[in-house]
Amino acid sequence: MSSNLLRRVCQWRSVGARPFSLRTDAKVQPKRGHLRTLALLSFTGVGAYTAGAVAPHPIFAFIAPRPAPGPPADPHSPESLAYAASLEQALQSLPLLNSLRSQPDADQWYEARPYKRFPEERRVNNLTAGALRGPGKLAIIPLVRSKFDESEAIGFVHVGRGLCGHDGIVHGGLLATILDESLARTAINNLPDKIGVTANLSINYRAPTFADQFIVIKVRLLEKKGRKVQVGGRVEDLKGNVLVEANGTFVQPKYANLLSNSIVKQAMGEPETAQSPVLLSEGVPPPAGKS
Secondary structure, three states: OHHHHHHHHHHHHHOOOOOOOOOOOOOOOOOHHHHHHHHHHHHHHHHHHHHHHHOOOHHHHHHOOOOOOOOOOOOOOHHHHHHHHHHHHHHHOOHHHHHHHOOOOHHHEEEEOOOOOOOHHHHOOOHHHHHOEOOOOEOOOOEEEEEOOOOEEEEEEEEOHHHEOOOOEEOHHHHHHHHHHHHHHHHHOOOOOOOOEEEEEEEEEOOOOEOOEEEEEEEEEEEEEOOEEEEEEEEEOOOOOEEEEEEEEEEOOOOHHHOOOHHHHHHHOOOOOOOOOOOHHHOOOOOOOOO
16 A cells, blocks of 8 residues: 555655645636626627517517506597597508408408497496597597398497506407407398397317407307397407407397397498398398409
8 A cells, every 4th residue: 555655655656746735736727707798798788678679579568567547537629539530540450451451352341330320428427438439548439340131240439548457458258248249240130120139159269369450250140040149349450460259149029020120220321332231031131243
């Protein structure tokens, strides 16, 4: 054992090292890699913060929405009227709407504006035409494109910031109300006396609906049988992303023949053209296509 220890001491001395010493003659080089990594992370963080501040990802708007001022108190103020006019102009300029207007079957559809001719004495006590109407809420009346046979309809609605549950996200109950009225319009137009009530409404929420945007409501007739009609629909954004899906059953009350449907027609909106909608179920074909 002593011979082995002596041999190791000789080896240390031959290379100029000191036994049992922690000192070394090698120079320690500064670790510049850590400084580069820190600088890169700092640059990336500043860039990500700047990009997020200019155009935040929707998920961040959902987690931490930006504060927004409330809607104007007076819906008839010059500011409110100017805001509504700008939204109406934006609606008429939507690429999707103009694309639908230029489709080959465009003459088989008509356009209507629900509540446009609704009596004022009834509007003030109506939910969507009264309490929910105004800038920051439902600022302009919807626009509906419906087939003359009332088998399909496509509606455009602008939802404002004042319709939120979670800030920046439209309240699910508001979306249910919009779907209920949209589905009911198609259903009622397929009932014998054009009067009906909601019997069942089933809703599935697929994705958050962000405020301050136009949404598209697509409705189609599923089944018609006597005094009962089933319809389906969904809410999409302008990119075609499905936000909400719904199915509804609507029935005509037994006493419907004792009621007047004139107010219902005014609420749903009648065709902007002179031509009235016709029903294939009544044996009347739709207008002939343009040659």
